Amino acid sequence: MGNKVTPRTLSGFMELLPQEQLKFDKIVRTLQDVYGSYGFLPLDTPILESAEVLLAKGGGETEKQIYRFEKGDTDLAMRFDLTVPLAKYVAKNYSSLTFPFKRYQIGKVYRGERAQKGRFREFYQADIDIIGDTKLDIVNDAEVPSIIYNIFTSLGLDDFTIRINNRKVLSGFFEILDLSENVTDILRIVDKLEKIGSDAVAKELEDLGASHEQCQEILKFIRISGTTKDVISQLRSYSGKNETFDAGVDELEAVVLGIAAFCVPEKNYKIDLCIARGLDYYTGTVYETTFNKHPEIGSICSGGRYDNLAEYYTDKKLPGVGISIGLTRLFYILSTMGYLSDTTAGADVLVIPMTQDLSYAIGTATAMRHEGIRTQIYFEQKKFKHKIGYADKLGIPFAAFIGEDEIAQGKVTLKNMSTGDQVTQPLEELIPVIRHQLDQSRGEKIIIVRD
Amino acid sequence: MGNKVTPRTLSGFMELLPQEQLKFDKIVRTLQDVYGSYGFLPLDTPILESAEVLLAKGGGETEKQIYRFEKGDTDLAMRFDLTVPLAKYVAKNYSSLTFPFKRYQIGKVYRGERAQKGRFREFYQADIDIIGDTKLDIVNDAEVPSIIYNIFTSLGLDDFTIRINNRKVLSGFFEILDLSENVTDILRIVDKLEKIGSDAVAKELEDLGASHEQCQEILKFIRISGTTKDVISQLRSYSGKNETFDAGVDELEAVVLGIAAFCVPEKNYKIDLCIARGLDYYTGTVYETTFNKHPEIGSICSGGRYDNLAEYYTDKKLPGVGISIGLTRLFYILSTMGYLSDTTAGADVLVIPMTQDLSYAIGTATAMRHEGIRTQIYFEQKKFKHKIGYADKLGIPFAAFIGEDEIAQGKVTLKNMSTGDQVTQPLEELIPVIRHQLDQSRGEKIIIVRD
Numbered sequence: 001m002g003n004k005v006t007p008r009t010l011s012g013f014m015e016l017l018p019q020e021q022l023k024f025d026k027i028v029r030t031l032q033d034v035y036g037s038y039g040f041l042p043l044d045t046p047i048l049e050s051a052e053v054l055l056a057k058g059g060g061e062t063e064k065q066i067y068r069f070e071k072g073d074t075d076l077a078m079r080f081d082l083t084v085p086l087a088k089y090v091a092k093n094y095s096s097l098t099f100p101f102k103r104y105q106i107g108k109v110y111r112g113e114r115a116q117k118g119r120f121r122e123f124y125q126a127d128i129d130i131i132g133d134t135k136l137d138i139v140n141d142a143e144v145p146s147i148i149y150n151i152f153t154s155l156g157l158d159d160f161t162i163r164i165n166n167r168k169v170l171s172g173f174f175e176i177l178d179l180s181e182n183v184t185d186i187l188r189i190v191d192k193l194e195k196i197g198s199d200a201v202a203k204e205l206e207d208l209g210a211s212h213e214q215c216q217e218i219l220k221f222i223r224i225s226g227t228t229k230d231v232i233s234q235l236r237s238y239s240g241k242n243e244t245f246d247a248g249v250d251e252l253e254a255v256v257l258g259i260a261a262f263c264v265p266e267k268n269y270k271i272d273l274c275i276a277r278g279l280d281y282y283t284g285t286v287y288e289t290t291f292n293k294h295p296e297i298g299s300i301c302s303g304g305r306y307d308n309l310a311e312y313y314t315d316k317k318l319p320g321v322g323i324s325i326g327l328t329r330l331f332y333i334l335s336t337m338g339y340l341s342d343t344t345a346g347a348d349v350l351v352i353p354m355t356q357d358l359s360y361a362i363g364t365a366t367a368m369r370h371e372g373i374r375t376q377i378y379f380e381q382k383k384f385k386h387k388i389g390y391a392d393k394l395g396i397p398f399a400a401f402i403g404e405d406e407i408a409q410g411k412v413t414l415k416n417m418s419t420g421d422q423v424t425q426p427l428e429e430l431i432p433v434i435r436h437q438l439d440q441s442r443g444e445k446i447i448i449v450r451d
Numbered sequence: 452m453g454n455k456v457t458p459r460t461l462s463g464f465m466e467l468l469p470q471e472q473l474k475f476d477k478i479v480r481t482l483q484d485v486y487g488s489y490g491f492l493p494l495d496t497p498i499l500e501s502a503e504v505l506l507a508k509g510g511g512e513t514e515k516q517i518y519r520f521e522k523g524d525t526d527l528a529m530r531f532d533l534t535v536p537l538a539k540y541v542a543k544n545y546s547s548l549t550f551p552f553k554r555y556q557i558g559k560v561y562r563g564e565r566a567q568k569g570r571f572r573e574f575y576q577a578d579i580d581i582i583g584d585t586k587l588d589i590v591n592d593a594e595v596p597s598i599i600y601n602i603f604t605s606l607g608l609d610d611f612t613i614r615i616n617n618r619k620v621l622s623g624f625f626e627i628l629d630l631s632e633n634v635t636d637i638l639r640i641v642d643k644l645e646k647i648g649s650d651a652v653a654k655e656l657e658d659l660g661a662s663h664e665q666c667q668e669i670l671k672f673i674r675i676s677g678t679t680k681d682v683i684s685q686l687r688s689y690s691g692k693n694e695t696f697d698a699g700v701d702e703l704e705a706v707v708l709g710i711a712a713f714c715v716p717e718k719n720y721k722i723d724l725c726i727a728r729g730l731d732y733y734t735g736t737v738y739e740t741t742f743n744k745h746p747e748i749g750s751i752c753s754g755g756r757y758d759n760l761a762e763y764y765t766d767k768k769l770p771g772v773g774i775s776i777g778l779t780r781l782f783y784i785l786s787t788m789g790y791l792s793d794t795t796a797g798a799d800v801l802v803i804p805m806t807q808d809l810s811y812a813i814g815t816a817t818a819m820r821h822e823g824i825r826t827q828i829y830f831e832q833k834k835f836k837h838k839i840g841y842a843d844k845l846g847i848p849f850a851a852f853i854g855e856d857e858i859a860q861g862k863v864t865l866k867n868m869s870t871g872d873q874v875t876q877p878l879e880e881l882i883p884v885i886r887h888q889l890d891q892s893r894g895e896k897i898i899i900v901r902d
C-alpha cells in the first residue's frame with residue numbers, strides 16, 4: 001500500500017475505548033429498563049429528515065448549528081433534538097397511537113456548535129414524554145420527578161435535587177407586578193442572586209426599569225423557601241390577584257403532593273421559584289435536576305409541561321410533559337470526575353485451553369453460556385503469560401484453565417483474577433461460585449461518588 | 452397557527468409504530484445478549500466522519516450512494532457500513548486495544564440508493580468482528596458459525612443453513628484450470644445452476660471463452676456435495692496441484708471440524724462451493740446464511756475472513772473474521788411475512804385507579820416495579836370502558852383495578868386481559884401469578900415461523 005490516510009475522528013464526536021463504552025452502555029441499559037418499568041414505549045426516528053419538516057418551527061439559534069444539505073433534489077437535515085421528531089411522529093401517526101402516548105427515545109442528535117471541551121456535535125439525548133390527546137392529567141407531572149428519582153438512584157447517584165417550578169406561577173406573579181414584558185431579563189438577573197448578592201441584583205433590576213418597590217417584591221418572592229408545604233402556603237398569600245398565578249399554585253401543589261405519594265424522599269426535591277427553562281416552550285410545570293456536590297455542571301435532567309406538542313404539523317391539541325438527559329455530556333462529566341465504576345468487563349470468564357484438542361474447552365464455554373455466564377475462549381497460540389495477561393487487560397473477573405489434567409479428571413481450574421484464588425473442580429460446582437460473584441458485581445451501580 | 456407543514460418521513464427511512472418498535476428492540480437486545488455472551492465488546496462510532504477517512508479506499512458503487520456534504524471547511528460523510536469505521540477505529544486506537552479484539556456494533560448506516568420496497572437508505576447493520584494482531588487463529592473462523600447458529604435459534608429461527616466456503620479453494624481451483632482471470636464472471640454464471648440447468652450454464656461458460664473440458668471440470672467441481680466430510684474428501688482429490696487450493700482445503704477442513712466441536716447441528720451448516728462474497732475483500736473462509744423456506748431472500752447473515760482490515764490507515768497487519776446482518780431489511784422481511792411474535796407489550800400491568808386518592812394505586816405500582824414488573828398507571832379521568840380499552844389496545848397482559856373495596860381490604864383486583872379471569876387478592880399473592888405468566892411470555896422467541 002502507498003499513502004495512508006490518518007485514521008482520525010472528528011472533533012466534537014465522542015468515540016470511546018471499549019472499557020468506557022461498556023460503562024456508557026450500562027447507563028443506556030439502566031435508562032431503558034427504568035423507562036420500560038413505567039410502561040414507556042421505545043421510539044426510533046430517522047436521524048435524517050426533510051429540512052422543511054425539521055425546521056417547521058423555523059428560526060432561532062439552532063438553525064445556524066444544524067447539519068443541513070441537499071442530495072439530489074432533497075433538502076435534508078440531521079435532527080438536532082428528539083422533540084421535533086416526536087412532534088412529527090405523533091402528528092403523522094395520530095390515528096394509530098393510543099393516548100396518553102408514553103414514549104422514550106435514546107438517540108444521537110447533531111449540532112454543529114463550536115467544538116470545545118465537554119461540548120459535543122454528535123451527542124445522545126435520552127428523552128421521555130407523555131402526550132395526551134386534548135388533555136393530560138396533572139398527576140403525570142408528579143410521576144415524572146419520581147422517574148427522575150428512579151433513574152439517578154438506579155445509576156448510583158443519590159446526592160441530587162429535583163427543582164420544580166411552574167411557569168404560570170412566574171408569569172402570574174410578574175403580571176401582578178406589571179412586569180410581564182421583562183420576565184426573561186428579570187429571571188436572568190435573579191438567577192445571579194447567590195453569586196452577586198441581593199444588593200447587586202436590586203441594582204440590575206432597577207437598571208432594567210423596575211421601581212424600588214418592584215425590586216423588593218421580586219427579592220421577597222424569590223427568597224420564599226422552606227418545605228414544599230411552606231412554600232405553597234407562602235405562595236397562597238398572593239392568591240386572588242391573578243388567575244394564571246392561582247392556577248399555577250394549584251398545579252404546583254398537586255405536583256408536590258403527588259411526588260410525595262410516589263415516595264420520592266423530601267431531600268431529593270424542592271420548589272425552586274427561580275427556574276423557568278425555555279420560556280417559549282414550557283407552559284406549566286418545569287424541572288431541573290442538580291448534582292448537589294457539583295452545581296457548576298448545571299442541570300443534568302430537565303423538562304416540563306407544554307400545552308401543544310405538534311402545532312406546526314396538526315390542529316390537534318396535544319399537551320405533554322417530558323424530560324431530557326444530555327447523556328453524552330453527563331457521561332463525559334462523570335467519567336472526567338472519576339465517578340464511574342471500573343468493574344465493567346465484556347466477559348465474565350476467559351476459558352484458556354492448554355491442549356491442542358479444543359473440544360473440552362469449547363464444551364465448557366458452551367455450558368457456561370447456557371448458564372448465562374458470558375464466556376470467551378482464548379484461541380491464539382501464545383505463551384501462558386500472554387493468555388492470562390489477556391484476561392487481566394480486559395478486566396475479565398475469572399480465567400478457566402483447561403489442560404490435560406482437567407480433561408482427564410473432568411474438571412476445570414478456575415482462577416479468580418482479583419484475589420488470585422484458584423480451585424480445580426467439576427464445572428457444575430464452579431458455576432455457583434461464578435454466579436455468586438457476578439450477582440454481586442451486576443448489582444453494583446455504575447456511578448460511584450467517592451467523598 | 453397558520454399553515455401547517457405536512458408531517459412526513461423520508462422515503463427509504465424506516466419508522467415503526469410502537470408495537471413494531473418493541474419487536475425490533477427485542478431483536479436488538481437478543482443480538483446484544485448473544486454477542487455479549489461470547490465476550491464481544493460493544494463499539495459505537497460516529498455516524499458522521501471526515502469524507503477523506505471514510506472514503507480512504509475510494510471508488511466503487513458505494514461512493515455514488517454516499518451522503519456527503521460540507522459544513523464550514525469540513526468535507527463530511529455519513530457512514531455507509533460499519534467495517535470502514537471499525538478499520539479506522541482499530542488503526543487509531545491500536546496501542547490501546549487488546550488483541551484479538553472482539554467487537555460488536557449495531558448501528559445505522561446510510562446509502563442513498565434508489566428507494567424501492569424493502570430497500571432502505573437508513574438501515575441498521577449488526578456486525579461482529581474478531582481482529583488479530585498480525586495473526587488470528589483459524590478456530591475463530593469456526594466459532595463464527597456457532598455464533599450465527601446461536602443468534603438465529605435465540606431469535607426463534609431454526610430452519611436455516613449456514614453455507615461455508617473458502618476463497619482459497621475457489622481461486623486455487625480456477626488457477627488449476629488456468630481460468631483465474633474470469634473468476635467473478637464464472638461464479639456469477641455458476642450461481643444460476645439451479646435456475647437454468649447445467650446445459651445453459653455450460654453454454655454461458657463457453658461464451659465466456661472456457662473450453663468444453665474446462666466447463667465439464669467446473670460443473671463437476673460445483674456439483675461436489677454430501678456431508679462436510681464427503682466434500683472435504685472429494686476436494687482432496689485435487690490436492691498437490693496448487694498451493695493456494697491445498698491451503699484453502701486445510702482451512703475449510705479445520706473450520707468444519709471446529710463447527711462440530713461447537714455443537715452446531717449438521718442440518719444447519721454445509722460446505723457450498725458456489726459462494727464467494729465480495730472477491731476483493733474476503734481472502735479465506737466465507738459465510739452466507741439462508742432461510743431454507745425462503746431462498747429468494749438471499750443471505751440473511753454473511754461474512755468471512757480477511758487478511759488485512761485497515762491497510763488504508765496503517766502498516767500493521769490486522770487479519771480478521773466477521774459477519775454482518777442487515778437488520779432493517781431482515782426485520783422488514785420477517786414482519787411482512789408475519790413471522791414476528793405479537794406478544795410484545797410495553798408494560799406488564801396497567802394499574803387502573805377508580806378513586807380520587809391515588810396513593811394506594813401509586814404504592815401498588817411502585818411495589819410491582821420493585822418486583823421487576825413493568826407497571827403503568829392510568830391517570831386520566833375517563834370512563835371505565837376507556838381505561839380498560841387502553842390496556843387492550845396496547846396489548847398489556849394484566850389490568851389491576853383499585854377501587855374503594857380493594858383499598859379497604861388491602862387487596863388488588865387483577866384481570867388477565869387475554870383470558871378475562873379476574874381475582875381479588877393481596878398484592879403479595881398476585882405477584883407470583885403475574886411473574887409466572889411473564890416468565891412464560893419472556894421465554895417466547897420473537898420469530899415464529901408458522902407452517
